Amino acid sequence: MLTQTHTASSRSACRGRAQRGQLAFSAPRPITQRSGSLVQQAPSLRVTVAAGKLDSVSLFGGDTASLLGGAPVVEKKKSCKDAVMEVELGTTAGIDYTTLRDHLANGEFREAEDETRALLIKLAGPEAVKRNWVYFTEVKNISVTDFQTLDSLWKASSNGKFGYSVQKEIWVQNTKRWPKFFKQIDWTQGENNNYRKWPMEFIYSLDAPRGHLPLTNALRGTQLFQAIMEHPAFEKSSTAKTLDQKAAEAAGRTQSLF
Numbered sequence: 001m002l003t004q005t006h007t008a009s010s011r012s013a014c015r016g017r018a019q020r021g022q023l024a025f026s027a028p029r030p031i032t033q034r035s036g037s038l039v040q041q042a043p044s045l046r047v048t049v050a051a052g053k054l055d056s057v058s059l060f061g062g063d064t065a066s067l068l069g070g071a072p073v074v075e076k077k078k079s080c081k082d083a084v085m086e087v088e089l090g091t092t093a094g095i096d097y098t099t100l101r102d103h104l105a106n107g108e109f110r111e112a113e114d115e116t117r118a119l120l121i122k123l124a125g126p127e128a129v130k131r132n133w134v135y136f137t138e139v140k141n142i143s144v145t146d147f148q149t150l151d152s153l154w155k156a157s158s159n160g161k162f163g164y165s166v167q168k169e170i171w172v173q174n175t176k177r178w179p180k181f182f183k184q185i186d187w188t189q190g191e192n193n194n195y196r197k198w199p200m201e202f203i204y205s206l207d208a209p210r211g212h213l214p215l216t217n218a219l220r221g222t223q224l225f226q227a228i229m230e231h232p233a234f235e236k237s238s239t240a241k242t243l244d245q246k247a248a249e250a251a252g253r254t255q256s257l258f
Helices: 002-019 080-085 096-106 109-124 126-131 136-141 144-157 164-173 178-184 221-229 236-256
Strands: 022-024 034-035 036-038 046-050
Touching: 036 144, 036 221, 080 096, 096 144, 109 126, 109 136, 109 144, 109 178, 136 221, 144 164, 164 221
Parallel strands: none
Antiparallel strands: 022 046, 034 036
């Protein structure tokens, strides 16, 4: 009779707590041991959790960092300067790209533009060096590796905003129509689409529109620019082939270690 009364009162207490917005969980009642007239009973364990919030209870207190032995890992975004310094300065013509790399790493786009033009003249050959400018038929003398090095440095320094391959993409999007292309990259201005005056009217910062840099002289016509845009270095298949070659070379170096 005592046991039935106790059970009924326990159920009543549970219902009361549930109605107040809480659920109570008690460990199984311990076995009562009698020693003479003395009743010994182990204390019961009780855990109270707010009703309706069981799903949000964390077994680890909501902070798993301590389980891993440190603070949560936050991925750090790579800066443009770091990206530029990681570009491989590949060349088949023995060209030193460190000056251009350093200018771009420091955000010195005006100086980088001058250096790029000087490097293109060297890459185009001795005749271009003599006259101090590149003729459109000489663009083919520039290797895929060197053109891609120039392009990679410009893209890395601008988070993909500048570069020959970026200009090629915009040129194709505009169905290779030069007036529309020049307008989009902001090389022309006004109702008559007049060319900006070189060099002072161009924008040498990340505030420039996408594809604004590097510059190519188009005052004598678009043949030079078209030769650059159609160079194999900026064809997707050519780029993929170069990457495959690098992967194969890396695989070969790995095998040689064993």
